[in-house]
Amino acid sequence: MAESNIGATMDELLLAALERGGDTSQTGRYIITFKEGGLETGVRNLQSKHSFQMADARDFAEQAVSLQDAAQVDVLSFPEIGVALMSGEAAATRNLMTTEAADDESVQSIDPEYFVFSSGVNPRDYLRGAMRALEMVQADLAEDEEQQEPGTGAGSGAPAPQPLVAGVTWGLTAVKVPPSRFDGSGIRVAILDTGFDLGHPDFAGRPIVSATFAGQPVMDLHGHGTHTAGTACGPLAPSGAIPRYGVAHRALMYIGKVLNNSGGGTQAQSLAGINWAIANRCAVISMSLGAAGSPVQPSYTNAGAAAMANGCLIIAAAGNSSNRPAVINGAGAPANSPTVLSVASITSAMQVSSFSDGQKVDIAGPGSGIYSSYKRPAAHTTLSGTSMATPHVSGCAALWAQSSPALRGAALRARLLATARALPFPASDVGSGLVQAP
């Protein structure tokens, strides 16, 4: 069996991931994130409790670590960034694959390491690997279905619908936003959509950075962008009898208009929007848009990798071209790129929304009957779609990003997936499950 040790090459890690099956986006190694200032103590504790072979990045000239030279090491620590890399074997033999298992005050979290594809990798080569992985996952899912008892199919084991919290939308309640102590402060959230109603009363006094790539002013005469931005970043307490509908109410809003007031746009416009969001170091890039039926676009795959390399995460709607249960279509671009987090939609009864696309899905959010801000004069309305599920995930991503500066890019993606609430549906419908706020 191929190994996921510290010195393994990318090829060896990919091979090991394919042999393991399951989630092939993980390398098999683990990242230990230490609390601020906790690395020295944490590393000492790990060494004494688990007799690890340890190495420190400071042992290498100018901390330019060559992982191949650390092949025999169980844990390699990086003091500058407060994290350590643990080999898959070390994690498995000590049963140290979760934060809880560490049982150590100085450990913030233990998360699987994910593959990150730099621009130097030809995306087509990677996609061939991804397709092989997809075939294996599909084969596994088919086996699981065969093993199910009659009558226990998807749906019968769904958790009870969420009780409604007074003054809060069902979507926010379902993703556990009301009890969260985080509000998105200091986190930049880019919403690439039809713009925003810049005079909306619920956002009076809120600083908003905006840019247009659609050949029209940012002002949203469509309504879609005002709705999705509202879900991701709407206020804690809207005035009047309006319930709370926004997740990260103190996040810094970056509005990029990439779709015109008719709801249309191009790939080039959306790439320009992503480029702007990365240049502005937006930790979260929310894209409630897509091209149904489009094959994976190398440009989006590259953009997703570039985003993660710069500490950003692209979150995109899977699409609404399905008509369940009869028709389930695959997610379109950009959501179908392996480097983009793809969001499916669920209903308040905790079922998959009939329109929600499948296959390449990473996570799910509330997307049916979602109340949020809208262009004036209506100012608020209820809409449905994976477009509405996406900003629930984006808002939660902002809260997680606020909870730890280590949670950026691939680490943020991993945390969202690891903490999602499991749902009794195939991963091809809901991915890891329903997103949860920290």
Next chain:
Amino acid sequence: MSDQSIQALVVTTVGDRPIESVAQDLRAAGFDVQQVLEFVESITGMAPASKVEEFRRIAGVADVTVDHPIDIGPPGAAIS
């Protein structure tokens, strides 16, 4: 007859050359460059469809695709 119709194209680069150099070579080959997107490592613009294969052979170019439209539907669509 080769296809001389002008199309909107998206060029994905591999990042092993400065993106401006790739853009220069594309221009020299007849690509009307509109955006050089440094962070996402893509170049967008217009060119005859018949030249796509030629652009693909330029060093640093990973892929050339026809720009695809995005449409979330008109205002007030039931599902978006």
